[in-house]
Amino acid sequence: MPKSYVFTEYGGPETQAFVDLPRPVPGPGQLLVAVHAAGVNPVDWKVRAGYLREFLPLPLPATFGTEVAGVVEEIGDGVEGFTIGDEVFGALPLLGGYAEYVLLPVQTAARKPAGVSFTDAATLSVSAATAQQGIDRLNLTPGATLLVNGAGGGIGVAAVQIARGLGATVIGTAGPGKAEFVSSLGATHVPYGEGVADRVTAVAPNGVDAVFDLVGGDALYAVAHLVADKSRIVTAADPTAAAELGGGYFQVEQTGDTLSPVAALVASGALDPHVTTVMPFAEAAAALAQVEAGHALGKTVLTMR
């Protein structure tokens, strides 16, 4: 039977296990996808820890994973626009991605461009889509100075590249070990921690025009005063801080219409999701632990085939 990686109850990594589950049968509006690759994201362990339990109560055991890429093997009733054999990627709003087979809703699915690998495509529904939508909210003009807070992680790497593509000057905070990596994306690297605002000011003496935050909490409060117009602070990480500061928090929208443009960016070479860690499915625990440690370099992906 196909394998899935689940958490059996809310809690720590000790609740994680591989289980054999029957190959699912697609219902109306669903694609049965043979998964080639699944993205690993902070939300995966946050759901397991119960942080989202109030908003997303799940029958347990629940299969990890909110984004995949693979090949359509069966289609449910009423599906239009997809056929068996299509290479697709997409989002799983109710989890299920760390599995050899998933039921992908057509509303959150998109075709994978031929030139985009399954491992890259598996990262687009969460990180790259969030980066694109966060940058869109900031309406950056060429020459604007953007601070990306958390530039070395999954969303950050995409956000830096998309903003650079719009002609913005980008400053990216990240750990000291990521200076070369963040610079290679086209941003000026600033190490976070004590004195971070002074270090940003040293490279942007007139302040910054906008902040795209991917960390939240103290790390966001430490730099928020650098932007004069607080409505130009957008965070994907901290709704509470956004409300207190007068900035904006958003949740990524995952539809074919929002996912296809980011895949097109990758296909054109304008965006590299920087999949720096690819692990076989059997090493799901290690992959998730790496992301849970909070210092991911670009994206981590599991491969099922």
Ligand SMILES: NC(=O)c1ccc[n+]([C@@H]2O[C@H](COP(=O)([O-])OP(=O)(O)OC[C@H]3O[C@@H](n4cnc5c(N)ncnc54)[C@H](OP(=O)(O)O)[C@@H]3O)[C@@H](O)[C@H]2O)c1
């Ligand atoms: N709202 C939404 O729709 C949405 C969608 C996706 C994700 N998210 C959330 O957005 C956040 C970022 O996601 P992600 O996928 O980019 O996470 P990620 O891949 O784990 O990256 C987070 C990055 O932040 C860096 N970091 C840690 N502390 C920092 C600090 N004080 N200052 C600057 N950088 C710091 C980490 O590495 P270093 O410390 O090594 O630099 C890491 O590279 C998470 O909270 C996630 O749950 C929200």
